[in-house]
Amino acid sequence: MPDFATLVGFFASSEGASNLPLQMLIIFGVAKLCGEICERLRAPAIAGEIIAGMLIGPGLLNWIQPSELIHSLADLGVMFLLFRVGLEVRASELVRVGGVAMMAALGGVIMPFIAGYLIIIQLGHSQIEAVFVGAAMVATSVGITAQVLTQRGLLNHRASRIILVAAVIDDVLGLLILAVVSSLAKGGIDYLQLSLTAALAIGFVLLIVFWGVGTATRILPLVRSHLRMAEADYVVALVLLFGLSVLAVYAGVAAIVGAFLAGMALGESADQRVHELTSGAAELLVPFFLVNIGLQLDPKVFLDPVALVPALLIFVAAVFSKLFGAGLGAFRLGRRDAFKVGIGMIPRGEVGMVVAQIGLSFGVVPQNIYAAVVFMSVMTTIVAPPLLKWAYRDARA
Amino acid sequence: MPDFATLVGFFASSEGASNLPLQMLIIFGVAKLCGEICERLRAPAIAGEIIAGMLIGPGLLNWIQPSELIHSLADLGVMFLLFRVGLEVRASELVRVGGVAMMAALGGVIMPFIAGYLIIIQLGHSQIEAVFVGAAMVATSVGITAQVLTQRGLLNHRASRIILVAAVIDDVLGLLILAVVSSLAKGGIDYLQLSLTAALAIGFVLLIVFWGVGTATRILPLVRSHLRMAEADYVVALVLLFGLSVLAVYAGVAAIVGAFLAGMALGESADQRVHELTSGAAELLVPFFLVNIGLQLDPKVFLDPVALVPALLIFVAAVFSKLFGAGLGAFRLGRRDAFKVGIGMIPRGEVGMVVAQIGLSFGVVPQNIYAAVVFMSVMTTIVAPPLLKWAYRDARA
Numbered sequence: 001m002p003d004f005a006t007l008v009g010f011f012a013s014s015e016g017a018s019n020l021p022l023q024m025l026i027i028f029g030v031a032k033l034c035g036e037i038c039e040r041l042r043a044p045a046i047a048g049e050i051i052a053g054m055l056i057g058p059g060l061l062n063w064i065q066p067s068e069l070i071h072s073l074a075d076l077g078v079m080f081l082l083f084r085v086g087l088e089v090r091a092s093e094l095v096r097v098g099g100v101a102m103m104a105a106l107g108g109v110i111m112p113f114i115a116g117y118l119i120i121i122q123l124g125h126s127q128i129e130a131v132f133v134g135a136a137m138v139a140t141s142v143g144i145t146a147q148v149l150t151q152r153g154l155l156n157h158r159a160s161r162i163i164l165v166a167a168v169i170d171d172v173l174g175l176l177i178l179a180v181v182s183s184l185a186k187g188g189i190d191y192l193q194l195s196l197t198a199a200l201a202i203g204f205v206l207l208i209v210f211w212g213v214g215t216a217t218r219i220l221p222l223v224r225s226h227l228r229m230a231e232a233d234y235v236v237a238l239v240l241l242f243g244l245s246v247l248a249v250y251a252g253v254a255a256i257v258g259a260f261l262a263g264m265a266l267g268e269s270a271d272q273r274v275h276e277l278t279s280g281a282a283e284l285l286v287p288f289f290l291v292n293i294g295l296q297l298d299p300k301v302f303l304d305p306v307a308l309v310p311a312l313l314i315f316v317a318a319v320f321s322k323l324f325g326a327g328l329g330a331f332r333l334g335r336r337d338a339f340k341v342g343i344g345m346i347p348r349g350e351v352g353m354v355v356a357q358i359g360l361s362f363g364v365v366p367q368n369i370y371a372a373v374v375f376m377s378v379m380t381t382i383v384a385p386p387l388l389k390w391a392y393r394d395a396r397a
Numbered sequence: 398m399p400d401f402a403t404l405v406g407f408f409a410s411s412e413g414a415s416n417l418p419l420q421m422l423i424i425f426g427v428a429k430l431c432g433e434i435c436e437r438l439r440a441p442a443i444a445g446e447i448i449a450g451m452l453i454g455p456g457l458l459n460w461i462q463p464s465e466l467i468h469s470l471a472d473l474g475v476m477f478l479l480f481r482v483g484l485e486v487r488a489s490e491l492v493r494v495g496g497v498a499m500m501a502a503l504g505g506v507i508m509p510f511i512a513g514y515l516i517i518i519q520l521g522h523s524q525i526e527a528v529f530v531g532a533a534m535v536a537t538s539v540g541i542t543a544q545v546l547t548q549r550g551l552l553n554h555r556a557s558r559i560i561l562v563a564a565v566i567d568d569v570l571g572l573l574i575l576a577v578v579s580s581l582a583k584g585g586i587d588y589l590q591l592s593l594t595a596a597l598a599i600g601f602v603l604l605i606v607f608w609g610v611g612t613a614t615r616i617l618p619l620v621r622s623h624l625r626m627a628e629a630d631y632v633v634a635l636v637l638l639f640g641l642s643v644l645a646v647y648a649g650v651a652a653i654v655g656a657f658l659a660g661m662a663l664g665e666s667a668d669q670r671v672h673e674l675t676s677g678a679a680e681l682l683v684p685f686f687l688v689n690i691g692l693q694l695d696p697k698v699f700l701d702p703v704a705l706v707p708a709l710l711i712f713v714a715a716v717f718s719k720l721f722g723a724g725l726g727a728f729r730l731g732r733r734d735a736f737k738v739g740i741g742m743i744p745r746g747e748v749g750m751v752v753a754q755i756g757l758s759f760g761v762v763p764q765n766i767y768a769a770v771v772f773m774s775v776m777t778t779i780v781a782p783p784l785l786k787w788a789y790r791d792a793r794a
Contacts, residue, residue: 020472021642021652028639032632039625069469075417151627228436230548231680235429238681242425245418255418276670280677283628284635 026063027070030056031287044385046147049287051382053294066295070288077289078143079259080282083241085146085164086263087270087278088155091213094165094264097158101165103329108166108345109173111325112137115317120369123310128184129369132359135181136373137318139174141349142167143256143289144381148388149344153397159340162330166345168257172201175252178355185362197252204251208244208261216240216265234277237266254351293349297378307368311375318376319383322346336394343391347384352377423460424467427453428684441782443544446684448779450691463692467685474686475540476656477679480638482543482561483660484667484675485552488610491562491661494555498562500726505563505742506570508722509534512714517766520707525581526766529756532578533770534715536571538746539564540653540686541778545785546741550794556737559727563742565654569598572649575752582759594649601648605641605658613637613662631674634663651748690746694775704765708772715773716780719743733791740788744781749774 031049038048056063064070116134121127145163149155155164179197183189220240224232241262248258266274301307327342356373359365365373428446435445453460461467513531518524539561546557576594580586617637621629638659645655663671698704724739753770756762762770 020469021476021639021646021655024473025636025639025643029636032626032636036624036626045626069466072417072466076421079418227433229429229433229442231676234677234680239422239426239429242418242422246422249418258418273673276673277677277680279628280631280674281681283631283674284678 023064023070026056027052027291028284028287030063031291044148044151044389046144046151046290046385047382049290050294050378053291054297054299054378055294056291057295057298059298059300064291064295066292070292070295073285073288074292075255075289077282077285077287078256079241079245080278081143081147081150081286081289082256082260083263084275084278084282085150085155086260086265087267087275088150089161089164089264090267091209091264093156094161095209097162097165100330100333101162102169104162104326104341104345105166105169105173105329107324107329108140108322108326108342109138109170109177111328112318112321113177115321116314119313119317125366125369126364128364129359129366131181131184132355132365133314133369133373135177136352136355136359137314137321137348137376138170138177139348139351139355140167140170140322140345141347141351141377141381142170143349144347144384145344145388147286147290148385149392152389152392154392154395157340157392157395159330159333159337159344159392159395162333162337162341163344164260166326166330166341168205168253168260170345171253171257171351172198172205174351175201178358181355182358182362185359185364201252204247204253205257205261208265212244212261213265213268217268220266221269231273231277233271233274237262237270237274237278240266293378293381296350296353296374301371301375307371310368311372314372315376315379318348318380319346322380340388340391340395343384343387346387347381348377349381350377420461420467423453424449424688425681425684427460428688432684441545441548441786443541443548443687443782444779446687447691447775450688451694451696451775452691453688454692454695456695456697461688461692463689467689467692470682470685471689472652472686474679474682474684474689475653476638476642477675477682478540478544478547478686479653479657480660481672481675481679482547482552483657483662484664484672485547486558486561486661487664488606488661490553491558492606494559494562497727497730498559499566501559501723501738501742502563502566502570502726504721504726505537505719505723505739506535506567506574508725509715509718510574512718513711516710516714520710522763522766523761525761526756526763528578528581529752529762530711530766530770532571532574533749533752533756534711534718534745534773535567535574536745536748536752537564537567537719537742538744538748538774538778539567540746541744541781542741542785544683544687545782546789549786549789551789551792554737554789554792556727556730556734556741556789556792559730559734559738560741561657563723563727563738565602565650565657567742568650568654568748569595569602571748572598575755578752579755582756582761598649601644601650602654602658605662609641609658610662610665614665617663618666628670628674630668630671634659634667634671634675637663690775690778693747693750693771698768698772704768707765708769711769712773712776715745715777716743719777737785737788737792740781740784743784744778745774746778747774 031052034048034052035045039045113134116137117130120130120133149160154160224236241259244258244262245255249255322345323342326345327338330338330341353374356370360370428449431445431449432442436442510531513534514527517527517530546552551557621633641655641659642652646652719742720739723742724735727735727738750771753767757767
């Protein structure tokens with residue numbers, strides 16, 4: 001007779017719409033349960049929700065397989081997460097920290113790239129592999145840090161604002177590096193194409209920050225007051241969220257950058273009701289973002305020394321290169337806040353995996369290095385929340 | 398050069414995660430736009446959101462194709478819809494109207510079945526085809542009516558309560574009819590199996606109504622008070638929502654019956670915050686439920702007389718047989734409220750399509766009759782909101 005765990009996996013993976021409630025129950029329920037356990041162990045709940053994904057994923061219990069549906073719910077989750085963060089910060093205050101954030105983003109891009117490059121060369125791999133792994137170690141995934149700072153009420157701390165702005169700049173830099181390494185894998189760099197890519201991405205972000213926010217603040221209340229539909233404020237907010245996410249994707253940056261800018265554009269005019277309704281959607285969807293990260297990592301990698309050693313090496317290099325690179329860039333804030341910025345930029349999340357996947361598909365990144373990048377991506381998201389808690393121990397909500 | 402509409406369709410249907418924000422924008426944005434237009438024409442917004450699905454679907458603009466993702470978001474949408482309805486009604490008051498609701502459900506099942514059977518026999522089709530179409534005309538999809546009554550604040554009207562209870566009973570009866578016709582298509586009826594199916598479904602519903610609600614009201618506040626996680630009340634509510642939906646599916650009834658019962662179980666202990674957070678998720682997801690209905694129907698059917706005539710015949714029969722059947726069952730309420738009940742039971746939604754699809758897959762329902770059933774299902778959901786508005790014209794919110 002099959003044991004309970006096997007039965008759950010069998011039912012959850014069976015075909016047809018009838019398994020949707022069960023998938024929802026398992027992912028949401030186990031995430032919240034692991035989060036609660038972590039909180040009782042004085043660890044951040046968010047790390048527990050990522051570990052929940054490793055637990056129910058194919059490597060251990062095999063109750064849930066990664067799927068397009070879970071991936072889409074995860075994408076929606078991180079969009080709502082960044083949208084909610086955008087609602088709670090002021091564009092004017094972010095612009096003020098632009099200079100330091102730019103230095104932090106640059107330092108946090110250059111150091112991990114060099115670190116990744118050197119490690120892979122030292123391990124005896126080719127130059128193109130080294131370039132790809134370096135590129136995969138660059139991009140910060142700001143969702144994890146944003147969620148921790150939101151939950152702890154620390155979003156408006158100076159270091160937090162710098163992290164948010166640096167993450168947006170980091171995303172643009174990551175786009176450019178991705179464009180360069182993709183061209184390298186295909187044969188050569190088209191500098192005109194690269195300049196256009198850069199101009200479009202930078203233009204989009206600057207346009208929204210300097211012109212869009214003010215326009216939205218003036219025009220949206222007028223639009224809403226003319227609508228007869230129920231919950232018009234929330235509907236307009238969601239249309240702006242999806243609309244700017246679409247534009248961001250076409251401009252070449254991540255959808256979450258658009259979601260963040262949409263939140264910022266609404267932040268000064270949205271009322272309490274919009275904040276609460278947004279939370280209702282975010283609380284439902286964010287666990288799917290966290291679980292989906294954990295689903296990518298097979299925890300059996302911890303038991304295999306041949307796989308574990310390069311993975312650990314890349315992981316440790318990813319943590320310290322980002323910490324020192326971004327921290328040095330933000331050093332004029334003083335040691336403590338620079339440290340907060342460095343820690344806040346550590347999580348890599350999905351972006352690094354995407355870069356490594358492209359390398360895998362071009363045949364320039366071997367399977368074991370790809371696995372090491374996935375390990376690095378997931379583990380940086382798991383260690384970041386406790387490190388952040390510790391780095392912000394002197395900050396008040 | 399391709400026109401704008403073709404370009405939108407091209408981008409929205411392109412592969413990869415990057416099209417998710419665009420799909421969200423199109424479905425949510427067009428649904429809300431069509432809803433707003435309908436409201437300005439003094440028609441209910443909900444009809445506009447279903448028509449939006451016909452507009453952007455494969456038959457007209459072809460911006461959106463039905464997909465597993467949209468289907469899942471639609472299923473989540475109607476689960477949240479019924480959960481929210483459950484939160485706003487009292488179990489004790491529903492039990493009180495059980496007798497009338499049972500009669501309304503029975504009348505509303507028998508009359509449409511006979512009507513569908515006779516029409517198909519008259520059109521010269523076989524007896525098994527007639528049984529399948531009759532079965533497809535039986536099941537009420539309560540989501541549409543529940544949404545209209547929620548938006549107009551009429552959920553606690555006597556007729557509304559009867560509609561909700563009758564819809565749950567209707568779902569159990571529909572399950573039994575589906576079991577019978579499936580066995581017929583396969584060769585014969587297994588009466589033992591059928592009795593077990595009935596006992597399980599009825600037992601589940603009665604157990605939750607008479608024992609679960611009281612238990613939840615006593616135990617849940619205790620559970621929540623011991624949790625350290627953020628938004629613990631909402632998390633427990635969602636776990637109960639998904640949990641009872643799973644049990645409902647295993648008991649053979651629709652997931653939305655479980656969602657409705659979960660809402661009811663929480664109704665007496667959930668605070669304002671849970672209501673608001675639930676609304677935040679429901680407002681996001683319900684448009685996907687409505688658009689997904691419209692997506693099923695190719696509006697070109699209106700231009701083809703050969704397809705339109707049997708479709709119109711089945712549609713008109715579906716409206717009047719349900720109106721008279723359920724209305725007669727509820728006649729002891731007096732003419733006006735019986736009329737409200739009859740109107741409220743008209744929408745068929747997805748259930749009828751599922752029955753017809755099974756018939757199609759067994760080869761006992763031809764393609765043109767299947768199309769007619771889809772037409773009937775979608776059109777009953779579009780005409781129901783304006784009819785409900787009219788039937789409830791004497792009721793106060």
